[in-house]
Amino acid sequence: xxxxxxxxxxxxxxxxxxxxxxxxxxxxxxxxxxxxxxxxxxxxxxxxxxxxxxxxxxxxxxxxxxxxxxxxxxxxxxxxxxxxxxxxxxxxxxxxxxxxxxxxxxxxxxxxxxxxxxxxxxxxxxxxxxxxxxxxxxxxxxxxxxxxxxxxxxxxxxxxxxxx
Amino acid sequence: xxxxxxxxxxxxxxxxxxxxxxxxxxxxxxxxxxxxxxxxxxxxxxxxxxxxxxxxxxxxxxxxxxxxxxxxxxxxxxxxxxxxxxxxxxxxxxxxxxxxxxxxxxxxxxxxxxxxxxxxxxxxxxxxxxxxxxxxxxxxxxxxxxxxxxxxxxxxxxxxxxxxxxxxxxxxxxxxxxxxxxxxxxxxxxxxxxxxxxxxxxxxxxxxxxxxxxxxxxxxxxxxxxxxxxxxxxxxxxxxxxxxxxxxxxxxxxxxxxxxxxxxxxxxxxxxxxxxxxxxxxxxxxxxxxxxxxxxxxxxxxxxxxxxxxxxxxxxxxxxxxxxxxxxxxxxxxxxxxxxxxxxxxxxxxxxxxxxxxxxxxxxxxxxxxxxxxxxxxxxxxxxxxxxxxxxxxxxxxxxxxxxxxxxxxxxxxxxxxxxxxxxxxxxxxxxxxxxxxxxxxxxxxxxxxxxxxxxxxxxxxxxxxxxxxxxxxxxxxxxxxxxxxxxxxxxxxxxxxxxxxxxxxxxxxxxxxxxxxxxxxxxxxxxxxxxxxxxxxxxxxxxxxxxxxxxxxxxx
Numbered sequence: 214x215x216x217x218x219x220x221x222x223x224x225x226x227x228x229x230x231x232x233x234x235x236x237x238x239x240x241x242x243x244x245x246x247x248x249x250x251x252x253x254x255x256x257x258x259x260x261x262x263x264x265x266x267x268x269x270x271x272x273x274x275x276x277x278x279x280x281x282x283x284x285x286x287x288x289x290x291x292x293x294x295x296x297x298x299x300x301x302x303x304x305x306x307x308x309x310x311x312x313x314x315x316x317x318x319x320x321x322x323x324x325x326x327x328x329x330x331x332x333x334x335x336x337x338x339x340x341x342x343x344x345x346x347x348x349x350x351x352x353x354x355x356x357x358x359x360x361x362x363x364x365x366x367x368x369x370x371x372x373x374x375x376x377x
Numbered sequence: 378x379x380x381x382x383x384x385x386x387x388x389x390x391x392x393x394x395x396x397x398x399x400x401x402x403x404x405x406x407x408x409x410x411x412x413x414x415x416x417x418x419x420x421x422x423x424x425x426x427x428x429x430x431x432x433x434x435x436x437x438x439x440x441x442x443x444x445x446x447x448x449x450x451x452x453x454x455x456x457x458x459x460x461x462x463x464x465x466x467x468x469x470x471x472x473x474x475x476x477x478x479x480x481x482x483x484x485x486x487x488x489x490x491x492x493x494x495x496x497x498x499x500x501x502x503x504x505x506x507x508x509x510x511x512x513x514x515x516x517x518x519x520x521x522x523x524x525x526x527x528x529x530x531x532x533x534x535x536x537x538x539x540x541x542x543x544x545x546x547x548x549x550x551x552x553x554x555x556x557x558x559x560x561x562x563x564x565x566x567x568x569x570x571x572x573x574x575x576x577x578x579x580x581x582x583x584x585x586x587x588x589x590x591x592x593x594x595x596x597x598x599x600x601x602x603x604x605x606x607x608x609x610x611x612x613x614x615x616x617x618x619x620x621x622x623x624x625x626x627x628x629x630x631x632x633x634x635x636x637x638x639x640x641x642x643x644x645x646x647x648x649x650x651x652x653x654x655x656x657x658x659x660x661x662x663x664x665x666x667x668x669x670x671x672x673x674x675x676x677x678x679x680x681x682x683x684x685x686x687x688x689x690x691x692x693x694x695x696x697x698x699x700x701x702x703x704x705x706x707x708x709x710x711x712x713x714x715x716x717x718x719x720x721x722x723x724x725x726x727x728x729x730x731x732x733x734x735x736x737x738x739x740x741x742x743x744x745x746x747x748x749x750x751x752x753x754x755x756x757x758x759x760x761x762x763x764x765x766x767x768x769x770x771x772x773x774x775x776x777x778x779x780x781x782x783x784x785x786x787x788x789x790x791x792x793x794x795x796x797x798x799x800x801x802x803x804x805x806x807x808x809x810x811x812x813x814x815x816x817x818x819x820x821x822x823x824x825x826x827x828x829x830x831x832x833x834x835x836x837x838x839x840x841x842x843x844x845x846x847x848x849x850x851x852x853x854x855x856x857x858x859x860x861x862x863x864x865x866x867x868x869x870x871x872x873x874x875x876x877x878x879x880x881x882x883x884x885x886x887x888x889x890x891x892x893x894x895x896x897x898x899x900x901x902x903x904x905x906x907x908x909x910x911x912x913x914x915x916x917x918x919x920x921x922x923x924x925x926x927x928x929x930x931x932x933x934x
Contacts, residue, residue, distance in 0.1 A: 235551070240543060247550050254557045261565040284447075285564065288513055292557055295520045299550055302527055306542055313536045320540045322613045328672050 220260045227253035240307045240317050244300065251296035258285045258292065380425045381436035384453050387426070387461060387504045390419045395497035402490045409476050412493040416469040416500065423461040423504075430458040431909055434916060435926035437510060437573075445927050446571035450510030454923055455913035456707060457507045460636055463711045464507065467628050467718050468500050470892040474722055475621035477884025492532065499525035499625070506633050510927055512560050512570040515637065519556065519601070523549045526630060529622045530614065537617045545614035552600035559593035566590065573927035576644050576920055591646045595638060602634025604692060605662035608685045612669065615684075616677035620725025623677060627684050628718030632710055635691050642695055643703070643917040655696035656786050663689030663797040670804045676724050676734045676812070679804060683760065684717055686797055693790050694775045697782050703914035705774025708907055712759075712767040712899055719756040719892040723749070726881055726889060727812060731824060736808055738824040740817035748886065750813050755893050757809070759900075761802040767899040772798060774907075 227249045234246030262269075262285035269283035311317055394415030401408040429436070435454035439445065453461075475492065502522030509515040527549075531542035564570055566586055567578045579587060596607070603611040611631070615623050642655075666686025673679040691713070694706025728734045730746050743750040759766035772794065779791040817823045899906060916922040924932060 235547075243547055247547070247554075250551070250554050254554055254561065257558055257561040258564070261561055284570075285561075288560070288564075288570075291513070291517065295517075295524075295553075298524060299527075299546070302524070303546060303550075306531060306539055306546065309531075309534050310539050310543065313534075313539060319543060322540070322544075324616075324675060324678060325613065328674065328678075331672075331674075 217260055217264070220256055224253050224256040224260070227256065238318050240303075240310060240319065243319070244303045244307060247303070248296070248300055251292070251300075255289045255292055255296075258289050261285050379433075379436065380429050381433075381453055382438055383422060384426060384436075384438050384451050384508060385440065387419055387423055387465075387508065388451075388501050390415055390422070391497040391501035391504065395494040395501065398497060399494040402494075405479075405490055408490065408493050409479075412497055413469070413472060413476065415497060416465060416472055419500070419504075420462070420465045420469055423458065423465055426453050427455075427458040427462045427909075429453075430455045431912070434922045437927045445510075446569045446574035449514050450571060450573075450927055451508040451514075452510040452572070452923065452927060453508055454916060454926070455909050456636075456639070456917060459707065459711060459909055459913065460507045460632070461504055463714050464503050464629050464632070465500065466895065467714055467892065468496075468503075468625055470888045470895070471621050471625045471628075471718060471722065472496060473891075474624075474725070474885055474888040475619075477882055477888065478621065478725070480882070480884055491528070495525050495528045496625075498522075499529065499629075503629050503633055507636060510572055512563065512572065512575070515572075516553070516556055516560060519553060519633070519637075522630065522633065523553065526626060530618050530626075532619060532622065541614040541617040544610055548600060548610040552597050555593060555600070556597035559590060559597055562593065563590050571927065572640065572644055573924045573932075576924055577928070577932065579645055587646065588650065591641070591651065594641050594645070595651075598634045598637040598641065599658075600634070601631065602638055602692075603631050603685050603688055604638075604658055605665050605685070605689070606658075608662065608666070608688075611685055612678055612681040615681045616675060620677075620721060620728060623681075624718045624721035624725070627681070627721050628714045631684065631688060632714055635688065635695075635710055638692070639695055639703075639706070639917070642698065644920060644923060647918070647920065649698060652696045652698055653786055655692055656790050659689045659693035659696055660790050660793040661689075662686065662692060663793050667797045667800040667804065671800065671807070674735055674737050676727065676736055676808055677721070679736075679808065680717070680720055680724060683801055683804060686801070687713055687717070687760070689797065690772065690775055690794060693794060694778065696790075697775070697778045697787065698918070699778055699782065700911065700914045700918060701781065702775060702778030703917060704907065704910045705771055705778055707910040707913055708767075708774060708903075709771035711906065711910075712771050712896070715892060715896045715899060716756045716759045716768065719889060719896055720753070720760065722885075722889045722892060723753045723756065726752070726885060729885070730881055731812070733824050736811040737821045739812035740815045740820040740823060741813075743813040746881065749881070752886070752889055752893055753813070754809070756896055757805040759896050761805050762798045763802070765900055767896065767903060770900065770903050770907075 231246045231249030231253060234242045234249065237243060237246070262282040263278070264281065267279065267281040269281045269286060307317065314320075394412055397415075398408045398412050401411060430453050435452055437445070438451045438453075440449040440451065443449070472493075475496070479492075499522050502518050502520075502525060504518075505521060506515055506518030509518050527542065527546050530545055531538050560570060563575065563579075566582050567575060569575055569578060579590070600607045600610075615626055618626065663686050666682050666684075666689060670679045670682035670686060673682060687709075691706050691709055694702045694709060697703070697706075724734055726749055727739070727742065730749060731739045731742055733739065755766075759768045762768040762772045776791050776794060779787045779794070811820070
């Protein structure tokens with residue numbers, strides 16, 4: 214099978230531009246990058262179908278190089294429909310993101326930032342174990358027991374009758 | 378007529394149900410009935426398919442009478458039938474849970490009415506991917522389930538969901554694009570996209586071309602399965618979605634990626650050329666995932682990281698590529714779908730009962746709601762692989778196969794699996810200690826809902842008699858209000874505004890119980906299940922069963 218050099222160059226250009234745009238932080242550019250990538254993939258599929266200009270027919274008598282393979286074209290049609298739907302959905306998301314926050318950017322995951330910035334000391338795991346951990350001590354003593362990390366909170370709710 | 382010829386109904390029925398549910402968008406009661414009964418019928422059909430596959434092996438259906446390798450082929454063998462049954466059973470439980478949540482929240486005709494049709498389309502896509510007999514149909518199946526998942530992920534369109542949705546959509550589209558490019562190249566190299574035909578023809582092409590096609594497919598599927606270097610998107614996007622949606626994503630979507638990897642490794646590119654690479658990837662996935670889980674404060678995020686980590690077990694089993702290893706991996710996939718989904722559903726219940734899924738703010742749930750404690754404890758221990766649960770059996774199988782293989786890297790992977798199991802237990806114990814066992818007052822920033830419900834818990838739950846009559850209860854609730862004031866630094870308004878859900882709706886607890894029960898049932902049925910998975914592994918490594926089912930007798934190489 215001979216490869217169409219024009220299609221090859223166009224495909225390479227589409228992939229290169231698509232990947233470049235994909236690495237941007239602006240959502241619209243990311244979307245444009247995805248569209249270019251999808252078209253590059255479609256051209257790749259098209260170039261697997263053989264030489265341009267032949268009719269896509271199949272019959273036992275015709276030699277294989279005298280007709281264009283119809284299957285890649287069917288695949289491309291499906292792929293186009295799918296990328297169309299995804300593009301429409303992405304546009305919807307981008308618009309929503311703009312409406313909500315006036316931001317057309319990929320945003321950081323705040324919870325991830327928070328987890329990354331937390332100290333390695335964890336009050337629950339690493340704090341000194343209180344000497345008396347039983348819950349059956351008299352309440353007056355329990356309030357003064359050391360080590361309870363939020364003893365302040367307990368003091369404020371100091372009510373001997375509070376049910377535990 | 379063989380039951381297997383009705384296999385396409387497993388895809389068609391959910392689609393039909395989705396169409397009807399979409400028409401009934403204004404009649405939520407009928408809509409619910411339609412979607413639940415559709416999935417139930419599909420499940421019954423798939424049980425017959427599994428029974429048929431267990432007896433007769435692989436069967437193929439040629440859509441529209443187009444003979445392979447030209448037409449669309451659906452193939453049901455033991456592995457895909459097992460996946461179909463487990464996935465539909467789990468989706469049905471999640472659907473009932475989500476419906477129960479909708480009823481409990483009273484959103485009779487909110488925007489959520491789009492949930493049912495989309496959900497059914499997701500199930501149809503998953504079924505299509507599991508049965509697909511050619512690469513392009515597999516791609517279409519992926520796209521169906523992904524497009525449905527985009528909608529479910531951004532349901533409601535709130536800021537965090539849109540943010541997570543963007544990452545998720547872009548990553549998924551890029552992986553689909555890689556898959557499409559790989560399909561184009563495979564077609565250029567072999568002239569066919571039928572899996573059985575490819576299994577015959579791919580062996581004949583140049584080994585270096587084979588390697589490139591192989592790796593491209595694995596990268597595309599690896600992104601979907603969230604295998605380590607490609608798993609970055611999962612913990613970022615999953616936790617923001619609604620609880621039932623996260624549950625079904627965690628259970629099904631990554632497993633479809635694992636399924637596709639298994640097919641690639643066994644059917645398309647048999648042999649052990651990249652098994653060492655897979656083994657390294659499996660080790661890294663397990664360790665990095667579980668270390669990430671240990672750092673999280675949010676239970677949903679913690680579970681997302683354990684999800685990534687346990688994908689490593691399946692990849693390890695796949696990389697061993699002996700009958701024992703593969704069979705254990707198949708069993709582990711079935712086990713993990715059930716257990717991971719039930720854990721996410723339970724987290725949804727925790728969020729509902731405690732007001733938050735952040736374990737720094739939770740406490741005392743074991744006392745407030747013992748049912749919730751049991752529901753969390755069983756699948757959690759199952760996930761960590763404590764005997765006698767099915768997680769233990771699956772891990773044991775994988776470890777045995779790894780030791781049998783006996784190569785140095787296999788021993789490293791065995792050690793990594795054991796370490797990961799222990800660290801999973803640690804991660805689970807962290808949640809248990811914080812959310813369930815400590816008193817709510819001991820939490821760093823206790824949720825006002827918890828404090829309030831705890832103070833008048835005696836009135837609501839009557840787990841113990843009121844200490845000193847009604848007067849003291851009153852003063853206690855007052856004092857507790859004060860303490861929550863001081864603890865959170867704001868007024869008690871959140872409590873009044875958020876309405877503590879003291880009693881968990883039965884419609885949500887029921888399906889969760891069912892799913893937890895299914896997880897336990899997998900332990901009881903481990904014998905027959907291992908029989909099926911052994912058979913499936915045998916046939917997948919042998920390949921003739923699959924190829925001959927599609928291409929006819931004597932066509933296997």
